Amino acid sequence: MPTLSVRNLQTHFFGSAGISKAVDGVSFDVERGEILGLVGESGSGKSITGFSIIGLVDPPGRIVGGDILFQDSSIVGLPQNTMRALRGRKIAMIFQDPMMTLNPVLSIETQMVETVRAHEKVSKAEARRRAVETLGLVGIPAPEERLAAYPHQFSGGMRQRVAIAIALLHRPDLIIADEPTTALDVTIQSQILSQVQSLSRQMGMSLIWISHDLGVVAGLADKIAVMYAGRIVESGPTDEVLDRPVHPYTIGLMRSVPANLRRGEPLQPIPGMSPSPLNRPVGCPFRLRCFAATEICASEPPESRSDAHSWRCFHPQPPASQP
């Protein structure tokens, strides 16, 4: 049984300007101990997917369709209290900007101890011990002393490690990481990446790593799902998708990332802009920017697969045609 199974999830926002279809039919599975990289540009709905899973979609948004199965039971529409018991204990989330994630006027100790005691009846001393232990796990030196500190006294990378430590306190089965390294230096980024990878292997945790950066995800994830305009357009094992991308959008993404090119090769950004979620074109949402689009693309592209590699496209690009 996969730890998480998302089936045709739809999360819409109801505003005065209309209905914004942020997540428009997303499906994927994450097995135990597996790392999924959810990749897409801003506005693709990847963060909202994460929030939908943990049940923190803010009004005026809500899940309007589909299902989310966590360890085989549905967690959509659960009463708040039940959901709250899951959060932080079985499903944890790490956010993007660690400065804003931690409450500036409370000490690290307070913020960690309260997380422990929110789910377990342990003494403050015991909770504190757990906090120290977890801080050590994520590589924070002298954790005993650091507990008394306040968020602003840490560097960006340290703060994010603290956030990760908080997520790990109850050894959750699933961690959703929403662009956790985007706000950090590249060197810190790679440190944290490798740490998270080894921790998740160690503990058998499933991890969904949300990012706009293919490069980050490439070295980390077991499988990749590429999101565009609220849908997953291509997914599969990391090597498969990165070496033999099939969907024109994925191909475009690969071509526009400098790391993928050799010296002297021109960058090829994808022309145009992603459609507003208020106003998605009918049929394939990418067709207005796609180099391979034809009239048939005005209708809903079917999902096709070959082994674990799947895509939604009328004109998947065979590997031979790629440089």
Next chain:
Amino acid sequence: MGASRFKLPSPDGFLGRSARGILSSRKATIAALVCVLLLLAATFGPLLAQQNPYDLSAINLFDARLPPMSPNSNGGIYLLGTDAQGRDMLSAMIYGLRTSLMVGLFAGLVALALGTALGLVAGYYGGWIDALMMRLVDLMLGFPAILVALMLLALLGQGVSKVILALVLVQWAQFARAVRGSALAERNKEYIEAAGSLGLSDVRIIFGHLLPNCLPPIIVIGTLQVASAIAAEATLSFLGIGLPVTEPSLGLLIANGYQSLLSGEYWMSVYPGLLLLITVFSINLVGDRLREVLNPRLAER
């Protein structure tokens, strides 16, 4: 080059917005209607009032301290009773309302003009003028208005003009600060630069171009300050250092009724107080709604 190169942002937009904003809130619409009613009552009141309570020949000392709905020796009734001198409360209240409104509006408007002018100048020129002005404003706003007014009136003595002066001195700072903020923001926009490049004089630019676009905070604060001026004048009159007895405002009426309160003759202070409350409350409701509509980020009281 020419006027076609820049487009003046239209200040009419906010008048329409204000009106729509008020009408879209039931609370504010009722409040606005009440304000209009009060203005009408104050303007035409003397025609409707039973008597001129300050015409000594019209009042009857024998009718003093009568409770509401008591019969009048002329055959009518004293709707709201009479005061210690035999004056009809309702008439006294109407005249009092007139005075309160006149003083409040006038003081508010003068403070508006003064504060706005100073704020515009500070915002436009910046530099040390701005710094100095803001120090002054901070100082003024740092001290409780009532004390400043008290001190001023103790120094100046009684009289309508002096009360107005005290009120203006206490209130100009609020305007100056808000307008200066607005002016600072608008100052760097293109249309000001363009106006300058056309060779318009500073005065022309400040009052002809900058001002119209700084109007929203002026309107909001203006409304709220008028309410506050009316209330402040009432307080000062109550304390005995406000308007002189010859021009009684609602505050003085209430003060006069204070002694009688303890003997149970409530009407002499309750009704004028209610009228004062309704006046200030309605103006504040309208001002609050305007604040929501025109500039929600304006400093909250």
Next chain:
Amino acid sequence: MIVFLIRRLLQSAAVLLAMSVLVFAGVYAIGNPIDLLISPEATQAERAQAMHMLGLDLPLPLQYWQFLVNAFHGNLGTSFVFNQPAISLILERLPATLELSLLALIVSLVVGIPLGLIAGLKSGTAVDETIMTGSILGFSLPNFWQGMMLIMLFSVWLGWLPSAGRGETGQILGITTSLATLDGLRHLILPATNLALFQISLVIRLTRSGVRETLPLDFIKFARAKGLTERRIVFVHVLKNILIPIITVVGVEFGSIMAFAVVTETIFSWPGIGKLLIDSIMNLDRPVVVAYLLLIVTMFILINLAVDILYSLLDPRIRLGDA
């Protein structure tokens, strides 16, 4: 920190000096109090003698200098009316005003913060509307009239509470105050409520806007992701964040409360410095007015300084600086 303190102290001294000049000049220009204190039938010689005794015949600048010198020795003149040093008159009455203002401050916080919390949490609902309209009503109510209505209701009609004067005093922690006796408290209730009312509106607005600004912030979302209960989130995470600005604003307002006590003390015949001031203005008792104004200015400056220090102590970001 030390530099900061010294600078503020110097600034304060400068302001105090400037104020003393203003105050002195202003008050001494009102009128010649000699006319109050001696009979109109006195001869010129007697007048001159009396003026000389009271020091009123010296040129103004000299009078001011004399005044400053005396001030440093703690002598701010002798009341014309009471024939007692002005400063001792004021200090006698100060405790009464202080206990009234303090109680009013506490009442405004105890009533205002919960109401503001509710309004902020239920923002946009009828409850919020009602509370906000109520708060506008609160500061539209003319202070003095409201006091009179309180007297009418609770003293005259219901006969529950006394309408004037201060109650018996007792000792708390060695300080003589009427807060210590039941009778004292009975006398305090009405005036304190009267004084608190306009403050309550301010506290409600501050709390409400604080809550509205804090709730959408990332660290609140993170707190939810950790699985904390809404109660803990509101009472610890939100409250701690907004209490700091609320306390600082309210602290500064304490000076205003003391100033506004002038009205309350007049209505309730409360023997504090406010009533003393009004009486002294009426009687042209200049030394008392000067002493009062200087005292209030000093208090303001001290309060501002204290609040600044308090703020820097409460906010860990300022207190601890950067690690």
